[in-house]
Amino acid sequence: DIVMTQSPDSLALSLGERATVNCKSSQSVLSSSNNRNYLAWYQQKPGQPPKLLIYWASTRESGVPDRFSGSGSGTDFTLTISSLQAEDVAVYYCHQYYSLPYTFGQGTKLEIK
Amino acid sequence: EVQVVESGGGLVQPGGSLRLSCVASGFTFNDYWMTWVRQAPGKGLEWVANIKQDGNEKYYVNSVKGRFTISRDNAKNSLYLQMNSLRVEDTAVYYCARGVMTFDSWGQGTLVTVSS
Numbered sequence: 001d002i003v004m005t006q007s008p009d010s011l012a013l014s015l016g017e018r019a020t021v022n023c024k025s026s027q028s029v030l031s032s033s034n035n036r037n038y039l040a041w042y043q044q045k046p047g048q049p050p051k052l053l054i055y056w057a058s059t060r061e062s063g064v065p066d067r068f069s070g071s072g073s074g075t076d077f078t079l080t081i082s083s084l085q086a087e088d089v090a091v092y093y094c095h096q097y098y099s100l101p102y103t104f105g106q107g108t109k110l111e112i113k
Numbered sequence: 114e115v116q117v118v119e120s121g122g123g124l125v126q127p128g129g130s131l132r133l134s135c136v137a138s139g140f141t142f143n144d145y146w147m148t149w150v151r152q153a154p155g156k157g158l159e160w161v162a163n164i165k166q167d168g169n170e171k172y173y174v175n176s177v178k179g180r181f182t183i184s185r186d187n188a189k190n191s192l193y194l195q196m197n198s199l200r201v202e203d204t205a206v207y208y209c210a211r212g213v214m215t216f217d218s219w220g221q222g223t224l225v226t227v228s229s
Binding site: 039040042044048049051052061093095096098100101102103104105106107112 | 208214215217219221
């Protein structure tokens with residue numbers, strides 16, 4: 001199984017600051033056949049189900065604000081929130097869908113300082 | 114509006130069985146793979162199983178193979194998860210989600226508690 005490891009486990013920042021969440025996979029999730037990274041990011045607010053933010057490592061889901069961006073390739077990926085808003089308080093998960101069983105990172109809790 | 118609604122959770126003793134259901138609306142159900150994802154209390158997400166549009170392909174995480182069965186009834190826009198030989202470690206909120214690799218619509222989840 002591919003193990004997904006996120007860092008940090010938690011993050012406390014001020015409104016307007018830049019937030020960076022890292023995700024590392026135990027093996028590459030880059031497909032040589034289509035040059036796509038099989039990596040997604042989800043946001044889960046308290047008491048709610050997860051919400052898809054980004055797929056193919058950097059493609060924003062429809063309706064997701066452009067302050068959210070994804071980058072990286074191979075085994076190292078980053079979710080960036082360019083200017084933290086109060087509504088961004090949540091747990092963020094990376095997810096690999098390169099090979100079964102699909103796996104998630106342990107989550108990064110983002111709070112407002 | 115795309116919607117999926119889970120039901121069927123509850124308290125069950127170790128070794129017992131439970132059947133979860135998920136009813137979909139707002140989209141053409143038989144156009145999509147469907148997936149179950151679970152989340153133990155206070156923990157992260159775990160992919161459990163998925164099923165192809167026609168029900169002829171199914172995949173499971175190792176920890177539930179032989180105990181859980183995913184199925185669907187396209188005429189009823191419904192997805193199911195039959196859970197047998199339940200263990201304490203199966204305690205979780207079970208989410209129904211649309212999609213095969215990424216999941217763009219999720220239900221609110223149904224809580225399964227396995228305890229004596």
